[in-house]
Structures are given as C-alpha cells and as structure tokens.
Amino acid sequence: xxxxxxxxxxxxxxxxxxxxxxxxxxxxxxxxxxxxxxxxxxxxxxxxxxxxxxxxxxxxxxxxxxxxxxxxxxxxxxxxxxxxxxxxxxxxxxx
Numbered sequence: 714x715x716x717x718x719x720x721x722x723x724x725x726x727x728x729x730x731x732x733x734x735x736x737x738x739x740x741x742x743x744x745x746x747x748x749x750x751x752x753x754x755x756x757x758x759x760x761x762x763x764x765x766x767x768x769x770x771x772x773x774x775x776x777x778x779x780x781x782x783x784x785x786x787x788x789x790x791x792x793x794x795x796x797x798x799x800x801x802x803x804x805x806x807x808x
Contacts, residue, residue: 721788728781735774742767 719727742764750757 721785724781724785728778731774731778735771738767738771
C-alpha cells in the first residue's frame with residue numbers, strides 16, 4: 714500500500730470512521746455469524762458470514778488504527794503551537 718500524506722484532521726476523521734466500522738463488524742461477527750433454518754425433522758445452522766473473513770477485516774482495521782494513532786502521536790511530538798495561556802497562573806492556588 715502506498716503511503717499518503719494527509720492532514721492530521723483528516724487522519725482523525727478516518728480513525729473515527731474506522732472505529733465505527735470495526736464496531737459494526739464486531740457486532741456482525743457476534744450476532745449473525747449463523748442462521749438457523751428449521752427443516753423437518755431437525756434444525757440446521759448455517760454460517761451467514763465467514764468468520765475468518767470477518768476476523769481478517771477486523772484485524773486489518775486494528776492495524777490501520779494502530780498506524781493512525783502512531784502517526785498522530787508522532788506528529789504531536791514534533792509539532793509546536795502557540796497559545797496565549799498562563800498555565801502556572803491557572804493552576805496556582807487561590808489567594
């Protein structure tokens with residue numbers, strides 16, 4: 714996969730979207746991996762989705778989330794911002 718340069722804001726939006734997709738797939742894996750059909754005289758359970766494929770997709774998303782998190786933290790470690798805040802005054806005791 715080719716690396717792309719994108720803004721941190723876009724990366725955070727991507728991270729949010731991937732977390733939602735991961736939750737959807739996790740719910741799908743736990744709730745509907747099998748379908749029950751009633752055939753005379755027995756009940757037959759058939760997989761709706763291949764659990765290995767769901768797990769592989771969830772694993773890919775987890776890896777992507779790890780790389781996104783590492784990239785954001787790496788960017789935050791070297792990015793300087795200017796703020797007009799006197800932290801020491803704000804956290805000092807009240808006189």
